């Protein structure tokens with residue numbers, strides 16, 4: 001089967017022919033239909049994450065069909081499944097036992113420490129896969145598996161906000177804006193300064209105000225989520241939230257945070273991050289997405305054009321999410 005792989009740190013992805021072993025135990029062999037392109041994949045290719053081992057196949061927003069299952073796997077051949085970022089956890093550490101398997105120090109991650117979905121096939125542990133509806137186009141479902149799911153973890157971490165700021169209006173924000181509007185939350189979107197197209201996109205999805213991240217919103221917010229990997233946005237967001245407001249950083253990597261005056265944090269404002277996801281997050285969010293009929297706005301690319309999709313994401317040219325579609329053979 002074909003895969004687009006990182007063969008050396010900092011190199012562009014290369015087309016490879018890979019042979020996978022048959023699934024064992026709780027593993028599934030999955031025929032990939034579509035795989036979303038996440039900003040984390042860009043951080044991987046740009047060598048911005050710790051401990052990158054090569055070769056590795058990126059991709060952790062995988063929608064596919066079970067082709068073969070190990071003897072202990074809980075899915076059947078032909079089932080449609082999703083493979084998210086969390087690939088495996090130890091099950092015995094204090095985090096795993098305390099309902100925080102997202103923080104398991106032994107955790108493995110799809111497309112980072114285990115091979116992911118920029119490929120025609122992938123092996124995954126059935127216990128970490130999510131059942132998916134067969135009727136929805138795979139490409140529109142794929143971005144839900146990270147942008148949606150980890151975006152939703154950040155949304156919950158923001159607390160009950162009546163006025164929510166979203167910094168960086170890409171794949172995650174365009175999904176979370178839809179969830180927030182559904183729950184009656186007022187959405188304020190912050191884009192790169194002067195990006196009128198992204199601001200229009202945010203307004204289309206229900207943001208009542210859209211402006212540059214260098215601007216102040218028309219009123220103080222209850223919480224803000226940072227999806228853009230830019231450290232300067234932390235003081236900017238703190239200046240936009242009311243006393244006791246929360247600022248949630250949703251990405252795996254961010255440029256250094258500049259120093260800022262303490263008065264921005266004063267007033268019981270807080271800054272936190274969300275890391276990874278738990279299987280419970282996956283089940284909760286996918287059920288919500290099904291109730292809402294949540295779909296991603298996507299730009300489709302054939303697998304062979306993975307490098308171009310990453311470049312479009314890097315340049316901020318995408319509206320919504322990039323998704324790779326797999327060739328049949």
Ligand SMILES: [Zn+2]
Pocket residue numbers: 038039040041060085146147
């Ligand atoms: Zn991701």
Ligand SMILES: [Zn+2]
Pocket residue numbers: 089090091092093094095096101104105106107
């Ligand atoms: Zn653990």
